[in-house]
Amino acid sequence: MRVVDRVSEWITRERPIERKLLGAGFLCLATAGAGSGWTVETTILGRHVKFSPFPQMPEILSWILVVVGSTAILAGILIGVRRYFHDRADHDSKAVLVIEQRGLRDTTDTPLVGAVPRSVKGRRQALTVDIRDRIKDGVVTDPETALDRVSALPRMIEPYRNGKGSSDMVVAYGGLSPVPFTFLAGVLLDDESQIVALDWDRTSEAWRQLNADDDGDSFEVTGIEQIPLGTTEVVVAVSVSYLVDPGAISKSRPSSPIVELKLPRRFPDNHWSETKQQRLAKQFLETMIRIADSGVATIHLFLAAQNSVVFRLGRVYDKRNLPRILVYQYQKGRAVEHPWSIEMPVQDIGKAAVVQSLPGVN
Structure with a gap:
């Protein structure tokens, strides 16, 4: 086809x-x-x-x-x-900075820089953020060191600018990285005006553009009307590729009300449309704004989504005006499936991202 x-x-x-x-x-x-x-x-x-x-x-x-x-x-x-x-x-005169996050899979034999479409004009310059040595069998063994590497993205990008204006530099992004680090990359790169996102096609084992047809699916949003008055902390569960398990969430946040954003048809290949991703990101942002307007000060975010979707949601999260947000890591088979999170660098100028481990969870 x-x-x-x-x-x-x-x-x-x-x-x-x-x-x-x-x-x-x-x-x-x-x-x-x-x-x-x-x-x-x-x-x-x-x-x-x-x-x-x-x-x-x-x-x-x-x-x-x-x-x-x-x-x-x-x-x-x-x-x-x-x-x-x-x-x-x-x-x-133009530069294409190709940023690849490596974490969950070895893609060295098919680097992202070779998959950037020719329609993106400019000299290709590859920048890799590699945390694979901090991951074993899908489990992040040293989240603090991995966080340091991802947090350095803005400093790593600066030399490539070389005095270029925003119109002279395009960022091409792709990766296979744990959800908190991917979301963080989106937050850190939200000020980049021109970003082309690609994703890894597990079937063909190659990088792929987001150029498929829009299937029309949108998030079904539930729970936002049931947030009790005076609530300061809320769980947001976003289910795109798989369903976020409410039972697993309750082990990490047993008393927080839950707002859910779920696609009606969830499977690993439902994200290849740029138009669809833009619509989902808009819904996500609108939901975050409604939660903030209700007086919530902290959002605990649990995500089951593809890398490019997670990255896009991180980009649209308004780090200047929206609440404090922690993005949780899922580790299947653990007694507590979401043992730690990354608190994103939002609200405070100069604030750094921080790993937050649950008390008593190793």
Whole structure:
């Protein structure tokens, strides 16, 4: 199906003007040549046959086609050369910073930098945030050290700017990293004006753009109307790929009211639409604002979503005006499945992200 889609996209894609001119020019020359009266000689059933496959056109019309075709070809070549040098200058003046978070899977044989689409203009510069040595069998063994590496993202980006304005730098982001670190990356990069997100396709084992059709699904939001008056701490459970288990949440936050955002159809490949992700992010932000307006001071966030979705939610979280937020790590098989969280660097200027472990949980 994806092959058919790509062929259809190639057939219907918009061609640049120079290609149209070249095509029209060669068509004119071919037509002039066909109508010039050339003949074909062959032998059919032992008889010598001589015929002209095309009717001969008037000489003046043939010359007009030659002039028009030659002019179109020359114009196409000149425009193409001009476009080449313009694109080259534009490419050299812009930078594409490719940020890859590595944590849950080794993607060194298929680095993200090689998957950034050619439509994103600029010199590719790869920046990797690797915390795989702090993860064993899917369990984060040293969240504090991993946090230090992710928190350094703004400092790591600065040298790549090299005096460039926001319009001269594009960030391409992708990763396979635990939820709290992915959300944190989104919070830290929310001020970047141009971001292209990719995600890892586990089926094809390759990086993929968010260019699928929108299936129309939106979050079903429940629990927000039931927040008791005067509540200062609320749990928010976001279920995109899988269902966040309320029983697991209750072991970490036994007395907090729960607001749920659930997709009606949850599965690992329901996130490949850019339009859909934008809609989900808008719903998420609107829900956070409603919670803040109710007087809540702290949000405990439990997420089951794909990397690009988690990153987007981190980007849209308004770190200047929304409440304090802690994002929890899920570790299946533990007595307490969400043993620690990262408190995001929001509200206070200069505040750093902090790992918060639950009391009595190792």
